[in-house]
Amino acid sequence: MEASIKPTILVSGATGQLGKTFQHFASQWKQYDWVFCQRNDFPLDRPQEIAKTLARIHPAYCINAAAFTQVDAAETDPELAQRLNGDAVAQLVQFCNEQNSTLIHFSTDYVFDGQQSHPYTEEDTPKPINAYGKSKLSGEQAVLNHAHKGYVIRTSWLYAKAFGKNFYRTILQKAKAGEPLQVVDDQIGTPTSTDTLVAAVMEMIQTPWPYGLYHVADEEVHSWYSFAQKILQEEGMTAQIQPTSTPTGATPRPRFSALGTTKKST
Numbered sequence: 001m002e003a004s005i006k007p008t009i010l011v012s013g014a015t016g017q018l019g020k021t022f023q024h025f026a027s028q029w030k031q032y033d034w035v036f037c038q039r040n041d042f043p044l045d046r047p048q049e050i051a052k053t054l055a056r057i058h059p060a061y062c063i064n065a066a067a068f069t070q071v072d073a074a075e076t077d078p079e080l081a082q083r084l085n086g087d088a089v090a091q092l093v094q095f096c097n098e099q100n101s102t103l104i105h106f107s108t109d110y111v112f113d114g115q116q117s118h119p120y121t122e123e124d125t126p127k128p129i130n131a132y133g134k135s136k137l138s139g140e141q142a143v144l145n146h147a148h149k150g151y152v153i154r155t156s157w158l159y160a161k162a163f164g165k166n167f168y169r170t171i172l173q174k175a176k177a178g179e180p181l182q183v184v185d186d187q188i189g190t191p192t193s194t195d196t197l198v199a200a201v202m203e204m205i206q207t208p209w210p211y212g213l214y215h216v217a218d219e220e221v222h223s224w225y226s227f228a229q230k231i232l233q234e235e236g237m238t239a240q241i242q243p244t245s246t247p248t249g250a251t252p253r254p255r256f257s258a259l260g261t262t263k264k265s266t
């Protein structure tokens with residue numbers, strides 16, 4: 001009897017919050033073989049090692065959840081951000097083309113300047129105002145312009161309730177520790193659960209959606225302050241939260257970067 005050959009899905013960035021969420025849910029999709037790669041097998045700073053990993057695993061789908069995600073650190077070392085989020089992605093596109101793999105790559109609401117007051121769609125022109133956003137825009141353009149089979153999913157204010165270091169978990173930890181909570185009220189966006197993102201990616205693969213650019217985000221629009229209030233309410237906790245303004249001299253972040261998501265559902 002011939003062994004059945006399942007398509008392989010490779011997920012990079014397996015130690016990150018999105019990578020861990022894929023691992024958590026992978027058993028729901030047993031029709032695929034799943035391979036999770038950490039930094040050793042998928043080093044963005046040594047793309048030739050990524051080429052070797054892809055040649056060895058030969059994935060039908062490469063879900064790239066690895067990225068340099070520290071917005072403030074990107075501002076102090078923009079060349080590093082560009083190398084990891086831009087140049088390495090351009091090379092990844094080439095490797096995926098060579099392997100005939102479908103590349104699924106993630107980008108961010110921070111490619112927008114935040115001057116709009118209604119949700120950004122895939123048609124709106126990106127104009128990043130910080131180094132992280134610029135480097136992510138470079139990566140998404142590499143995929144959209146050169147991948148033979150490629151998706152870019154822009155998402156925003158990502159959090160996993162169970163994994164990683166993120167706003168959701170930080171607010172809860174501080175509230176539990178009785179620490180004072182001061183949260184900015186002048187940045188507006190669409191907080192998005194990694195669960196939502198994983199479900200959308202799997203729908204995209206299985207449908208499949210046409211290759212291209214998609215926004216995937218949860219529906220509610222919040223400031224960080226109102227999101228903090230929601231988190232405490234959701235977890236049945238009470239704590240005082242003081243709304244504040246973005247401090248002068250902070251890394252520039254879009255004032256408004258909610259993502260409109262109608263394209264993915266049409």
Ligand SMILES: NC(=O)c1ccc[n+]([C@@H]2O[C@H](COP(=O)([O-])OP(=O)(O)OC[C@H]3O[C@@H](n4cnc5c(N)ncnc54)[C@H](OP(=O)(O)O)[C@@H]3O)[C@@H](O)[C@H]2O)c1
Nearest residue numbers: 013015016017018039043044066067069106108155157158
């Ligand atoms: N977090 C957000 O609010 C947000 C918002 C919009 C879009 N996104 C995008 O969503 C995607 C997933 O983000 P996330 O929040 O899950 O990120 P994360 O939790 O910060 O995880 C990042 C992953 O990338 C890996 N990584 C970092 N530098 C690397 C390098 N030089 N070589 C190889 N791997 C490296 C990390 O590995 P180590 O554990 O070894 O460091 C980790 O596994 C990213 O493309 C991000 O830009 C995130």
